[in-house]
Amino acid sequence: MADLTLNVNGTELRVRAADDAPLLWVLRNKLGLTGTKYGCGEGQCGACTVLVNGQATRSCLTPAPATVGAKITTIEGLEKAGVLSAVQKAFLEADAMQCGYCTSGMILAATALLREHAHPSDEQIVEAMEGNICRCGTYPRIVAAIRRAAEMQMASEGRKEEPEYVHG
Amino acid sequence: MSMDELMDEAALHEIRDRIRAFELDRRDFLRLCGGGLLVCLSGAQAPGQESGRGGQGWGGHELPREVSAWIHIDADGKVTVFTGKVEIGQNIRTSLAQSVAEELRVGFDAITMTMGDTELTPWDMGTFGSRSTPTMGPQLRNMAATAREMLVEAAAQRWSVDAATLVAEDGMVRNPKTGATLGYGAITRGEQLTRTLMGDPPPQHANFGRVRDPADPPLTPAIAWKIAGTAVPKAQGRDFVTGKHKYPSDIARPGMLFGKMLRATGFNATLVAADTAGAEKMPGVQVVRDGDFIGVVADDVWAAEKALAAIHAQWNVPEQISNRELFAAMRKGAAGGEASADVEQGLSGADVKLAQEYTVAYIAHAPLEPRTAVAEWGQTDAGQAKLTVWTGTQRPFGVKDDLVRAFRLSEDQVRVMMPDMGSGYGGKHTGECAVEAARLAKAAGKPVKLIWTREEEFTWAYFRPAGVMEIRGGAKRDGTLTAWEHHNYNSGPSALETPYNVTAKLEKFHEWPSPLLVQGSYRGLAATANHFARESAMDELAHELGMDPLEFRMKNLNNDRLRAVFTAAAEKFGWGREKSTADRGFGIAGGTEKGGYAAACAEVEIDAAKKVRIRRVVQAWESGAIVNPDGLRNQIMGAMVQAIGGALFEQIEFANGRVLNAHFAEYRVPRFRDTPEIEVVLIDRKDLPSAGAGETGIVALAPAVGNAIFAATGTRLRAMPMAAGEIFSS
Ligand code: FES
Ligand code: FES
Numbered sequence A: 001m002a003d004l005t006l007n008v009n010g011t012e013l014r015v016r017a018a019d020d021a022p023l024l025w026v027l028r029n030k031l032g033l034t035g036t037k038y039g040c041g042e043g044q045c046g047a048c049t050v051l052v053n054g055q056a057t058r059s060c061l062t063p064a065p066a067t068v069g070a071k072i073t074t075i076e077g078l079e080k081a082g083v084l085s086a087v088q089k090a091f092l093e094a095d096a097m098q099c100g101y102c103t104s105g106m107i108l109a110a111t112a113l114l115r116e117h118a119h120p121s122d123e124q125i126v127e128a129m130e131g132n133i134c135r136c137g138t139y140p141r142i143v144a145a146i147r148r149a150a151e152m153q154m155a156s157e158g159r160k161e162e163p164e165y166v167h168g
Numbered sequence B: 001m002s003m004d005e006l007m008d009e010a011a012l013h014e015i016r017d018r019i020r021a022f023e024l025d026r027r028d029f030l031r032l033c034g035g036g037l038l039v040c041l042s043g044a045q046a047p048g049q050e051s052g053r054g055g056q057g058w059g060g061h062e063l064p065r066e067v068s069a070w071i072h073i074d075a076d077g078k079v080t081v082f083t084g085k086v087e088i089g090q091n092i093r094t095s096l097a098q099s100v101a102e103e104l105r106v107g108f109d110a111i112t113m114t115m116g117d118t119e120l121t122p123w124d125m126g127t128f129g130s131r132s133t134p135t136m137g138p139q140l141r142n143m144a145a146t147a148r149e150m151l152v153e154a155a156a157q158r159w160s161v162d163a164a165t166l167v168a169e170d171g172m173v174r175n176p177k178t179g180a181t182l183g184y185g186a187i188t189r190g191e192q193l194t195r196t197l198m199g200d201p202p203p204q205h206a207n208f209g210r211v212r213d214p215a216d217p218p219l220t221p222a223i224a225w226k227i228a229g230t231a232v233p234k235a236q237g238r239d240f241v242t243g244k245h246k247y248p249s250d251i252a253r254p255g256m257l258f259g260k261m262l263r264a265t266g267f268n269a270t271l272v273a274a275d276t277a278g279a280e281k282m283p284g285v286q287v288v289r290d291g292d293f294i295g296v297v298a299d300d301v302w303a304a305e306k307a308l309a310a311i312h313a314q315w316n317v318p319e320q321i322s323n324r325e326l327f328a329a330m331r332k333g334a335a336g337g338e339a340s341a342d343v344e345q346g347l348s349g350a351d352v353k354l355a356q357e358y359t360v361a362y363i364a365h366a367p368l369e370p371r372t373a374v375a376e377w378g379q380t381d382a383g384q385a386k387l388t389v390w391t392g393t394q395r396p397f398g399v400k401d402d403l404v405r406a407f408r409l410s411e412d413q414v415r416v417m418m419p420d421m422g423s424g425y426g427g428k429h430t431g432e433c434a435v436e437a438a439r440l441a442k443a444a445g446k447p448v449k450l451i452w453t454r455e456e457e458f459t460w461a462y463f464r465p466a467g468v469m470e471i472r473g474g475a476k477r478d479g480t481l482t483a484w485e486h487h488n489y490n491s492g493p494s495a496l497e498t499p500y501n502v503t504a505k506l507e508k509f510h511e512w513p514s515p516l517l518v519q520g521s522y523r524g525l526a527a528t529a530n531h532f533a534r535e536s537a538m539d540e541l542a543h544e545l546g547m548d549p550l551e552f553r554m555k556n557l558n559n560d561r562l563r564a565v566f567t568a569a570a571e572k573f574g575w576g577r578e579k580s581t582a583d584r585g586f587g588i589a590g591g592t593e594k595g596g597y598a599a600a601c602a603e604v605e606i607d608a609a610k611k612v613r614i615r616r617v618v619q620a621w622e623s624g625a626i627v628n629p630d631g632l633r634n635q636i637m638g639a640m641v642q643a644i645g646g647a648l649f650e651q652i653e654f655a656n657g658r659v660l661n662a663h664f665a666e667y668r669v670p671r672f673r674d675t676p677e678i679e680v681v682l683i684d685r686k687d688l689p690s691a692g693a694g695e696t697g698i699v700a701l702a703p704a705v706g707n708a709i710f711a712a713t714g715t716r717l718r719a720m721p722m723a724a725g726e727i728f729s730s
Helices: A023-030 A086-093 A103-116 A122-129 A139-167 B013-018 B026-033 B092-104 B132-159 B184-188 B237-241 B277-281 B301-309 B323-333 B341-348 B396-407 B432-444 B454-460 B526-545 B549-555 B560-573 B629-649 B701-713
Strands: A002-008 A011-017 A049-052 A055-058 A071-073 B036-042 B067-073 B079-083 B111-115 B167-169 B172-174 B181-183 B192-198 B257-261 B270-275 B285-290 B293-298 B312-316 B352-360 B372-379 B385-391 B414-417 B448-451 B467-475 B481-489 B505-510 B584-593 B596-606 B612-622 B677-683
Touching: A002 A023, A011 A023, A023 B301, A049 A103, A055 A103, A086 A103, A086 A139, A086 B237, A103 A122, A103 A139, A103 B237, A122 A139, A139 B629, B036 B132, B036 B184, B067 B132, B067 B184, B079 B092, B079 B132, B092 B111, B092 B132, B132 B167, B132 B172, B132 B181, B132 B184, B132 B192, B172 B184, B181 B184, B257 B301, B257 B432, B277 B285, B285 B301, B285 B432, B293 B301, B293 B432, B323 B467, B341 B467, B341 B481, B341 B505, B352 B526, B372 B432, B385 B396, B385 B432, B396 B414, B396 B432, B432 B448, B467 B526, B481 B526, B526 B549, B526 B584, B526 B629, B526 B701, B549 B560, B549 B584, B560 B584, B560 B596, B560 B612, B560 B677, B584 B701, B596 B701, B612 B629, B612 B701, B629 B677, B629 B701
Parallel strands: A002 A071, B036 B192, B079 B111, B257 B448, B385 B414, B481 B505, B612 B677
Antiparallel strands: A002 A011, A049 A055, A049 A071, B036 B067, B067 B079, B167 B172, B172 B181, B257 B293, B270 B312, B285 B293, B352 B467, B372 B385, B372 B448, B467 B481, B584 B596, B596 B612
């Protein structure tokens, strides 16, 4: 048992956990962040995906103490001041879910992907998402949502640059 | 602990706290709701053909039960629909509300759906068999239309005008002459309006629809729908992309502990000895033991897991046969032997004949959320024990029965709630996880959450039955079918009947009284196996005859709805535009079951290593009037993707009572890379009643793919999964 300070969604949280306790259970059961899901506990389904310093990480295989000092982002941390992230918005608009149980993990995996490749190719999408299972079979819509999110992000970044352009 | 409450219950707080049992008298119900308008539907259900574990039946429920649904409108005009159906990803929380909003003439957002709570909703046999849309849908529409008429009548009385001169719209009754309006809430304020619709199910067949009474209010024809028939976004969709939605596994209760169960090392095992001393010594851990039932509880799930690992148990597992001997055992165990003189004669007059055997393996549902239950013991108002369980199930009332039996309680001592769950596909009909959680909670004296591990879900749930299908068929040189014989061993009778024209036929299901594994319901169930066999066999005959497979089917097909989906799929796909080559094949297949019609065209690619990859699938679908095109498209696409697994690689491997591939690393399910380009063509038949679409969308893909593989390679694959073997491993 150890007292840990975890930085989750921008907030420092203190929690007591075993040295080898998976981050998944600490998030869900000690911090009440149940948006992160259990699907297999074996790194095979991606339902438990969170971001650790921006990297898509299987929280079921990551001991919580190993994440001390890192920035952890869960599905609950993507919405900022009531505004959904581009990926969340795209999933919602594309109705890229059925039961929705895989959705948190999908959104976080896609968020990490778009951080690395703003305009991912089909192969890059498949490569990055292959570890995430949607047993309801919503893959085509999820791919469409990721493409849409990429466009939305590019568009909003484009807008930010506009003023400079005008001045120039 | 507001986070622990179910989303759909929050709005109902006042009602929930005051209601004790769903059997409440209607007047009591209204009193508790503070008046308003209530429409009940009485006696409208009959049992379906699929249940959980084979042949378990319906817990002795006498059917029909008194009430099958309620619609309540309160003094603020808020509409609450109470149904025992559950949302498992098939989108009925949205589509049923659309139907009610349509008939009631209120906005979609005015509707709250209370579903699958044994204390708040009327008894329901369960959510399966694609029955929600064709039965609950029309029932709710009928009730909503009745409520609308009652509101119009009440307004007419108040204004002393003829009801026929008034219109209902936007949650109000309006008098077009005077321009006066009355909101539904204002009409029901201080009133207690109730009406019960009576409905007798048709006597002997398992059609579940209520017979419409001539006195029933007119339903809005699909052609005039404004809310139903449109792509209303998923109810509470935002909660799914923000992680706020509470699934059964997300429920938490004050003081809750976490449980783990000790499992046998094989099926049919008996416990020889178990040493629990190590686990008992661990801080904060309690071992619960009652005969072979051994579990642990701890305040931390990780601690519970470690405690479980510290238990040393010895099991005696009897020798059992493996999946390699499965089909031989099945053929031996299931009674066969049946012949038809007609068929023999039809075959003897045929120019081309076929006699083949097809098989399907045992497969798992593998819902991404495994079985889960949170059990809490408390007290009823009368001071008796009260068990409350939140669990993921397609049959909340069935699970309640299981709990009532297991603990010898009375009906009002158990409440089961089913938060919208991480799906089921027919795999969550039974209550074993709920019973286990309740036993642990009882022993611990605290609420307990039990989430089955993935391995448990793969091993201790039930499976889609494996099956052998024997087909014999014959046709004339011109393609006319002369005889058809189709035997199904073990997998089931659904969709056994051929839709093609042939008078000399024999179609028979042979039950296997003692199957090797525990088997139960599954999306599409035997319709997948029977379509695979029939549509492969039809393809074989077409090739023997040298006919185009589509042309051969059409020559023997009168069913207009099935013809229409074949035509639509073929057109969109460009069927016949290109010839199959050694590395690229095209296949077609289709069929009908449960009021849904599906036809699929598939393109496969075979590489030099003989690996198969599905490139493109076009599926046309028709199931009557479409209630929500977006949700329907999602369901059909999902069924097609799920079908890829059973078609190409999913199968439970087992030996000596052990599942050998009880992990996603070994049991391969479809992933992004396996997903082809998919197109869904929806045919909207506004003139026909809406049928369910959760299942039949799964049946056409496997035979279409198998037929495409044959077209490319000349190799006929007659066993599902088709690519698990060496040649077409993908
Ligand atoms: S739960 Fe972590 S990968 Fe499945
Ligand atoms: S939507 Fe159900 S698992 Fe993806």
